[in-house]
Amino acid sequence: MMQFQVEGMSCNHCVGAITRAVKQVDPDARVSADIAAQAVSVEADADVQEVREAIEAAGYPVKG
Numbered sequence: 749m750m751q752f753q754v755e756g757m758s759c760n761h762c763v764g765a766i767t768r769a770v771k772q773v774d775p776d777a778r779v780s781a782d783i784a785a786q787a788v789s790v791e792a793d794a795d796v797q798e799v800r801e802a803i804e805a806a807g808y809p810v811k812g
Contacts, residue, residue, distance in 0.1 A: 750790040750799055753811040757786050762808065769806035773798050 757763065763781040770777045770790055777792035777799075790799050800810050 750792070750796050752788045752790070752800065752803060754781075754786055754788050754803060755809045755811060757781065757783055757788070757808055759783065765806050766803055766808055769802040770794075770799055773802045 754766065757766065760783075763779075763783065766781065766788060767779045770779050770792065774792040774794040777790055777794065779788065779790050781788045788803065792799060803810055
């Protein structure tokens, strides 16, 4: 399980964009998000760096 603190995630549209970005890296990934906490959890076979880069490429900076 990967955990990310994601800046700028404010609505379900944002969650959808992040989910689509992660699924481009790993189509079988499971993504859950907590908008209030600006947290994203990902279960995937992909490398953590690949997932992070996909989230950032979608326009959402990852903290830490």
